[in-house]
Every structure is written in C-alpha cells, then in structure tokens.
Amino acid sequence: MFVLAELKDNVRIAPDQFHLKLVDAVRDELDRRLANKVLLNVGLCIALKEIVSLKDSIILPGDGASHTEVLFRYVVFRPMVGTVMTGKIRSCSREGVHVTLGFFDDILIPHAALQHPSRFDEAEQAWVWEYPLEDGSKHDLFMDIGEPIKFRVSREIFEETSPTGPPKAEGQSSQAASTSAAAAAASAAAQEVKSPYKIIGAINEAGLGVLSWWDQQNKEDDHDEELGEDNTEYENDEDGEGACEE
Template identity: 55%
Template sequence: MFLVVEMVDTVRIPPWQFQRQLNDAISEELNKKLANKVVYNVGLCVCLYDITKLEDSYIFPGDGASHTKVHFRYVVFRPFLDEILIGKIKYCSQEGVHVSLGFFDDIVIPPESLQQPAKFDETEQVWLWEYETDEGAHDLYMDQSEEIRFRVVDEAFVDTSPSGPVSATPDAPGTAVADDNSQKKEAPYTLIGSISEPGLGLLSWWSSS
C-alpha cells in the first residue's frame, strides 16, 4: 500500500532560514510542497523518508534565497493492483459505492463490480446485494460508515495542473468560471475497487454465520 519512491527536486530556502541546518530546512520545505499532494503517475505523497544527496547550492541575482538540487526518497500511497484493502463506505450513488480510507477518499466500486445481483435503492440512496438463500432473497444494504473489504482492480491519474486561462466571450462571462470550477472538482488520483468475489464486501456479511 505504501511505497518509498526516489525523487529529485530543486528546493528554495529563503534567507531567514539560513541559520538552520540545511537538511532540516530542506526537509521542511519538501514536506510543505509534497505532503498530502498527488504526484502524477506516482501516487499520494505522505512524508519524507530521507535525503540521499545534496548538490551545490546557488544564489541567483535578484533572489537572496539559496537553490539546492536534492535527491531524496518519499513515502507514497499507491496500492498494488489486486491488493485487498479495508475502508469505510463514505456514500453511495448511481456511479457505485464510494469508499474512504480516512486519509484517502477517492475510491469507487462501480455497479458491475459489486456482489451480484445488486440494486440501487433510490429512496435510501444505497446499494444492496440481493442475497439468495433457501428461504428466498435477502436485501443486504451497503450503509454509510460500514467497513468494507475490497480489491484494487484499477487506478486512474488525471493531470490537474493549470492549463492556462479559458477565454470567455463577452456575452457569456461565466464560461471561464464554470470551466475552472469543474476542473477543481476532478480527482487527480482515483482507485477502482471490486467486491465481486466471496469474502469481499461488508465485513459484517462474513463475520456472522
């Protein structure tokens, strides 16, 4: 679930930080920049693991700060495909069951990956598994906050870095704002899960006989 990834970056240290140990100042700046951020095709950055190499520091004309090229290792959240995780149901929608791990919320189990036959209850806004028994079908609801065991079957990265201003015509001044808001809502990293096999799904399903 967690990886240690080698990375390289140039870190800027402002003059008022010069009295500190360079390693300490650089560590703080790297965590400010990366912690809880998604790096495209890498994963969700958690915390600095260690610094492996510092190159020479430079001060450029017009900027009193030092600039140091740093080689370091960072702890990253990026589960392996087919890895089994346990989270809690955040909410359900027509798109599927949305799951949270507490520190990471962008997980969805699409309808075709639920235990089948599955049905969406419009009134309750929850998915349910129509579980067949000798006595007939029983509706097993996937309620909010229930613990759920799922398999990671896919992942999706979206480059959410700024793409420049969107031009808006004079007769439609709200166009640029609407486009910008829709971009902000797009998750940079999403996990796709599945519970369509025995032993997966709500923990309560398998804990009772």
C-alpha cells in the same frame, strides 16, 4: 500499499531560514511542498523518508535565497492493482459506492463491480445486495454509510489538474462572450470534481464486501457445526457406541 519513491528536486531556501542546518531546512521545505500532495504517476505523498544527497547550493542573481539540488526518498501511498484493502463506506450514489481510508477519500467501487444482483435504494441512498436464499427468495444486505468494507484494487486513474490558462481577452461580441462564460463555468465545474488520483475497486467475489456480511455468515456456519456435533453425540449415545464398559 505504501512505497518508497526516489525523487529529485531543486529546493529553494529563503534567507530567513539560513540560521538552520541545510539538511533541516531542506527537510522542512520538502514536507511543506509535498506532504499530502498527489504527484502525477507517482501517488499521494505521505512523509519524507530520507535525504540521499545534497549538491552544492547556489544563489541566483536577483534572488537572495539558496537553491540546492536534492535527491531524496519519499513515502508514497500507491497500492498495487490486485491489493485487497479495508476501508469505510463514505457515501453511495448511482455511480457506485464511495469508500474512504481516513487519509484518502477518492475510492470508487462502480455499480458493475458490486455483488450481483445489486440495486440502488433511492429512499436509503444505499446499494443493496439481493442475496439469494435456498428457497428461491432474496435477503437484502445493505451497504450503509460508515460500514467497514473490504475491496480489491482493480485499477488506478491519474489526471492532470493544472489550470488550463487565463480567460480570453475582452472585446469580443456578446454572443461570443456568453459562450466563453458558459464554457468557463463548465470547465470550472469539471475542475472542481476532478481528482488527481483515483482508485477503482471491486467487491464482486467471495470474501469481499461489507465485513458484517461475512462475520454473520461465519457465526451461522459455526453454529451449524456445533449443532451437527451435538446431534452426532446424541445418536452415538442412543446406539450405545462410545459408552464406557465396566
């Protein structure tokens, strides 16, 4: 789930930080720039592990700050495909079930990867697993907000979220301006919902899903086993087997 990524960067240290040791100033600057940020095709940066090497610092003309090439290792959140994780249901929509780990929210279990058959309850705004019973009827198991849920990572999605560029210059026709404004609004809306790193999960296999489902089933199985043992002891007593002979 957490991996060490070896990275290299050129770190700028402002003159007001010159009173610090170089390694401490570099450490503070790296954490300021990277902590809780997503690096494309790397993952979500959590914390600096260690600085491997520091090259000579240089001061560029017209800039009083120092610039140092740094090789370092950073703790990154990037679970491997196939990893089983436990989170909490953040919300449900027709798209699927949205899960949070507390420090990472961009996890989606699409409706196609839920237990089958499942339906979306509009009134409750929750997905429901229609669990089949032995008599042919179905029992509704709700995926409520806040419930712990176990899922398997099926794939990951990285997206470039850098700005696309400045708006076009003025002086074009009103029609072109309105078209450009509409396109800019649509682009802005798409930019708002775009996530740089998203995890896609699945729960359509035994043992995965809301934890309370399986806890309840395990308790029922244990209860059935206890009843079976009691019946066996009762039958043995009736037959006289196992009784102590004097």
